Amino acid sequence: MKKAHQILISTINLILLLGFQGRGCAGDPFRNKNPHKIDAKTEAAFEELFHQGNYAAAKVELSQAVKNRDSDPLAYAMSASLAYTDGDYENVNLYAQKTLETAQKMKQSDTLRSYLYTGVGYFLQGSYIFKTEGPIAAITKLQLVFQNLEAAEDLSPDDPELNLIKGYLELLLAVNLPFSSPQKAIERFQKYAAPSYLVDRGIAMAYRDLKQYDKSLEFLDKSIAQSPNNPELFYLKGQVLRIRGLQDSNSFYLEQSLGYFDKANQKRDQLPKSLLIPLDHDRQAASDEIKQLKDKKS
Numbered sequence: 001m002k003k004a005h006q007i008l009i010s011t012i013n014l015i016l017l018l019g020f021q022g023r024g025c026a027g028d029p030f031r032n033k034n035p036h037k038i039d040a041k042t043e044a045a046f047e048e049l050f051h052q053g054n055y056a057a058a059k060v061e062l063s064q065a066v067k068n069r070d071s072d073p074l075a076y077a078m079s080a081s082l083a084y085t086d087g088d089y090e091n092v093n094l095y096a097q098k099t100l101e102t103a104q105k106m107k108q109s110d111t112l113r114s115y116l117y118t119g120v121g122y123f124l125q126g127s128y129i130f131k132t133e134g135p136i137a138a139i140t141k142l143q144l145v146f147q148n149l150e151a152a153e154d155l156s157p158d159d160p161e162l163n164l165i166k167g168y169l170e171l172l173l174a175v176n177l178p179f180s181s182p183q184k185a186i187e188r189f190q191k192y193a194a195p196s197y198l199v200d201r202g203i204a205m206a207y208r209d210l211k212q213y214d215k216s217l218e219f220l221d222k223s224i225a226q227s228p229n230n231p232e233l234f235y236l237k238g239q240v241l242r243i244r245g246l247q248d249s250n251s252f253y254l255e256q257s258l259g260y261f262d263k264a265n266q267k268r269d270q271l272p273k274s275l276l277i278p279l280d281h282d283r284q285a286a287s288d289e290i291k292q293l294k295d296k297k298s
Contacts, residue, residue, distance in 0.1 A: 037110070041065035042075040049078060050198075053230035054270040058082065066098070073103040073117035080124045085272045089131045096124030112155045116162055119148030145169075160194030167193045168202055175209045182210060197226035201233070204240070213244040231267040234260045235279055242286050251293045257286045 038046075042065045049058035059082060065075040080095035100121035107114040126141030149166050156162065167189035174185035186203055193199045204219035220237045227233060238260035245253030261283040268276055 038072050042072045053232045055272050073099045077120050085274050093128040096121055112152050115148045115152035119145045158192050163192035171206045175206050197223045208240055216240050231264040234264040251290050254286050254290045
C-alpha cells in the first residue's frame, strides 16, 4: 500500500506540474494532422506555461480563457494545475469540477477529448482529495481516470494527446512497479505521443528514475533543443547532472549542474515559488558538494 501511495503522489506531481506541453497547428498543440478545435486564449496560455515556462504570463491568458462560456476543458485543467502549484487546493477542486463539466458537454462534438478530459478531471479531483483526505481516499479516483482513458483509447488508440497523458502514467508505473517493462512503455510513448519535446522530457525522467543518467541527459538535450527558453528544463538538467556527479564523485558534472541551475535562476521571475525553493536548495547543495570534493583532493 505504501508503494501505491508513493506512485499516486508522483503521478499527481508529474501530471499537474509538468502539464501538457507542445505546439502544433490551428490552435492544437498536439496534432499536426486533423487538429481539434482549441480556442486561441487557451492555446496562448498553453504556450506561455509549458513552452516558455512563464507562469505569470500564463495566468493572465488563462484568466481570459476561463471567462468564455465555451471554454475548453484544457483551460480549466491548466488553471487547476497552477492552483495546485500555488497550494490553492480549493481552486484545484473548483477547476477540476469545471474540467469535468466542460468535458462532458463536448461529448457529441469531440467524443475523444470528452473522455480524455473527463479522465483528467477525475485525476484533478483525486489530487484535491489526496491533499484534504489522504491517499487512500484518492486512489479510488484512479479507477475513473483509467476507465475514461480506456474509452478514449477505444476511439483512437494512436491519438498523440491521449498517448501523451496516458503515456506519462504508464511510464511512471513501469519505472516504479516490479515485473513491468519500462522499455516497452518508453517505446510506445516515443512512437505515439506528441509533442516531441515533452515526449523527450518524459523519457528523460524515466531514465533518471531508472538511474540511467547518461540516457536521461541525452533526451533532456533533445527537449532543450526544441524548447530552449524554458527554465524548468534547465533546472531538470541541473538536477540530473548533480545526481550524475554525486554518483561518481565527479566535480565536472557538479560544476555543470551549477551552470544549469544558474541558467534557470536567470528566469526565476517566470517560475512559481514552489519551484524556487528546491532550485535554491539544489544550487547551494551542488556548490557545497564541489567544495567538499576539492577539500578531499587538497
